[in-house]
Amino acid sequence: MPLLYVALGVALILVLMIPLKMNGFVALLLAALFVGLLQGMDVNTLLETIVSGIGGQVDDLILILGFGAMLGTVMAEAGAAQRIANTLIDKMGVKRVQVAMLLAAYILGITMFFEVAFVLLIPLVFTIVRQTKMNLLWVALPTVVGLSTTHSFLPPHPGPSAVAGVFGASQGLTLLYGLIIAIPVGFFIALMWPRIPFIKKLKPSIPEGLGTSKIFKEEEMPSFFASISSALIPVALMAVLAVTEITLPEDNSFRHYMEFFGSAPIALMISLLISFYILGPKIGRPLSDVMKSCSNAIKPMGMIILVIGAGGAFKQVLVDSGVADYIQELTSGWDISPIVLAWLIAVILRIALGSATVAVMTAAGIVLPIAQASGISMELMVLAVTSGSVAFSHVNDPGFWMYKEYLNLSVAEALKTRTTYTTALAILGLIGVLILNMFL
Structure with missing residues (x-):
């Protein structure tokens, strides 16, 4: 019966979110209450x-989300994001514009949400297309593939960070393993997809009125070093932590300090504090403007934090009501890789729910007992879930509609391009996780 109750809980989420259009926070909380009551939990205990x-x-994740959002907005409103993209294109040339935009998407996507980085980079895509007369998809697809890749594999992005918190996985090791998968997989899809014949046939035009985001003048932007430092300091600190966790004993003093400075919240905070100066007074931007950017960044974060918190509530109900133990006992004898099973659960929820954040948090709660009993690296189990959550982006995904409208595509054309690349990304991500598991 416990599995039936979980299935009914997921079905309730589907009904509330799809036909009734309820937001993910309320849907997840109601599902948590529903499953807990079906399992016979006392109402006060359930609360x-x-x-x-x-x-x-949301204990340390709220710091990751807050500092990450502030850092991304400070970079965007100081012109740092545009500087990174412009410099890469200038250095690599028009012939390598796809690689340049992919690298820009990787760099910005690590600290920015998909939607934020997309809106920042798309005016640059439009500018390149106007100047070079290239096909819009030729330049745009590598950009969005890069952003989807960071969204799927790399902390401190919310999805991987949240699942790492549920599984008790190391953020640093998750980032390191995620980079090992994300770099080759992202490059393969970003460079191959625009060359597929049925995609090459599409000739979308730049839509009217959507290329109006601010384009900074040369003298308004910070230096490339200042811009890229702001983006990569957290990644560098977390990567050093990951290396120390692999190579140094637990009582090593350097590892001890890196566990502090390389933790995602502290790494992001350090980068944010540095950006206050190098992207503020150092370039003639008043500190008050920088603080305004921070305030602007936090306002949209409320619902994201609530959804992730509700996902944690759903997970805890499954644990405390005994469902997690039942799932662990049931799946212990299954002849299927726990990695594949975790990925499949995330894929099914992503197809049904649309929202990758809701899908990944729901999947994490269901997969947790499987992950704990598997003996497999928790970091790889995180990546199995998050790579599954990017699959099959379609009409119930808000990101699908943003992609469609900005690239001036029909629904059928968006399905041909975005749905296929997100699914390929998920499949290759799964293969990457399975290969890494052979060596860890």
């Missing part, structure tokens, strides 16, 4: 479980 699940999920 305590939900509260502890929310608190346990």
Whole structure:
């Protein structure tokens, strides 16, 4: 019966979110209450479980989300994002514009949400297309593939960070393993997809009125070094932590300090504090403007934090009500890789729910007992879930409609291009996780 109750809970989420258009936070909380009551939990105990699940999920993640959003907005409103993209294109040339935009998407996508980085980079895509007369998809597809890749594999992005928190996985190792998969997979899809015959036949035009985001003048932008430092300092600190976790014993003093400075919240905070100066007074931008950017960044974060917190509540109900133990016992004898099973659960939820954030948090709660009993690296289990959550982007995904409208595509054309590349990204991500598991 516990699995039936979970299935009914997921079905409730589907009904609330799809036909009733309820937001993910309320849907997840109602599902958590529903499953807990079906499992016979005392109402007061259930309330305590939900509260502890929310608190346990957003404890350090709220710092990651807050600092990451502020850093991304400070970079965007100082012109740092445009500087990174422009410099890469200037250095690599028009012939390598796809690689340049992919690298820009990787760099910006690590610290920015998909939608934010997309809106920042798309005016540059439009400018390149106007100047070179290239096909819009030839330049845009590598950009969005890069952003989808960072969204799927790399902390401190919300999805991987949240699942790492649920599984108790190392953020640094998740980033390191994610980079090993993301770099080759992203490059392959970004460079191959625009060359597929049925995509090459598409000739979308730049839509009217959507290329109006601010384009900074040369003298308004910070230096390339300042811009890229702001983006990569967190990645560098987290990568050093990952290396120390692999190579140094637990009582090593350098590893001890890196566990502090290389943790995702502290790494992001350090980068943010440095950006206050190098992207503020150093380039003639008043500190008050920088602080305004920080305030602007936090306003849209409320619902994202609530959804992730509700996902933690749903997970905790599954644990405290005994569903997690039941799933662990049931799946212990299954002749299927826990990695594949975790990926499949995330894929199914992504197809049904549309929102990758809701899908990944729901999947994490269901997969947790499987991950704990598998003996497989928790970091790889994180990547199995998050790579599955990017698959099959279609009409119930808000990112699908943003992609469609900005690239002036019909629904059928968006399905041919975005749905196929996100699915390929998920499949190759799964293969990458399975290969890494052979060596870890």
